[in-house]
Amino acid sequence: xxxxxQLGSHVSVSEGALVLLxxxxxxxxxxxxxxxxxxxxxxxxxxxxxxxxxxxxxxxxGFEAEFKKxxxxxxxxxxxxxMSDAAEYFCAVSEFLRGGGGNKLTFGTGTQLKxxx
Amino acid sequence: NAGxxxxxxFQVLKTxxxxxxxxxxxxxxxxxxxxxxxxxxxxxxxxxxVGAGITDQGEVPNGYNVSRSTTEDFPLRLLSAAPSxxxxxxxxxxxxxxxGETQYFGPGTRLLVL
Numbered sequence: 454x455x456x457x458x459q460l461g462s463h464v465s466v467s468e469g470a471l472v473l474l475x476x477x478x479x480x481x482x483x484x485x486x487x488x489x490x491x492x493x494x495x496x497x498x499x500x501x502x503x504x505x506x507x508x509x510x511x512x513x514x515g516f517e518a519e520f521k522k523x524x525x526x527x528x529x530x531x532x533x534x535x536m537s538d539a540a541e542y543f544c545a546v547s548e549f550l551r552g553g554g555g556n557k558l559t560f561g562t563g564t565q566l567k568x569x570x
Numbered sequence: 571n572a573g574x575x576x577x578x579x580f581q582v583l584k585t586x587x588x589x590x591x592x593x594x595x596x597x598x599x600x601x602x603x604x605x606x607x608x609x610x611x612x613x614x615x616x617x618x619x620v621g622a623g624i625t626d627q628g629e630v631p632n633g634y635n636v637s638r639s640t641t642e643d644f645p646l647r648l649l650s651a652a653p654s655x656x657x658x659x660x661x662x663x664x665x666x667x668x669x670g671e672t673q674y675f676g677p678g679t680r681l682l683v684l
Contacts, residue, residue, distance in 0.1 A: 496574075506669075562611060
């Protein structure tokens with residue numbers, strides 16, 4: 454089974470500073486990788502996904518992530534943090550479900566991003 | 571287009587009570603899933619369905635039942651609630667037409683079992 458490790462359950466940055474949220478995956482084959490964002494009391498919203506095309510993936514709200522196979526990493530970055538970026542971020546890797554059930558997402562444990570003035 | 575809807579938003583149950591969490595999608599997706607979210611554990615797959623009449627177990631299925639009589643609806647049933655089932659439950663619907671099969675999540679149901 455695949456697994457996802459998110460380093461740092463809480464990250465705090467100043468407004469305007471670089472955001473770096475780390476994600477490492479375990480997979481023997483090139484996976485599909487996702488970043489989701491969850492605002493308080495809401496469901497998960499897709500930020501971006503990697504599907505074996507370009508290794509640098511751009512998402513919504515100025516976020517991007519780079520797939521590095523040699524490091525089995527898919528870190529999420531944003532050049533300049535905004536107060537509205539405060540949320541919980543989840544990295545996920547997909548694997549095929551048996552019986553043609555599409556993909557199952559295996560999630561990391563999440564990183565809570567705090568943005569300070 | 572409402573996407574994925576879930577009801578209720580909040581629910582308090584006593585141990586041993588039963589209830590059904592409702593999930594509906596209007597995107598005509600065949601694949602639907604139920605996850606539970608617990609602090610420090612991310613989201614874990616409970617059950618999933620690949621189409622009407624077809625369901626299968628995820629990684630934490632014990633204590634939950636599902637059925638899929640229509641493409642639109644995928645209810646999750648707790649037959650005898652336990653405090654360990656206190657969690658936030660998310661339903662997801664999968665768009666298989668996009669590379670990587672994007673999952674769309676509902677707003678969640680917060681369940682407290684006393």
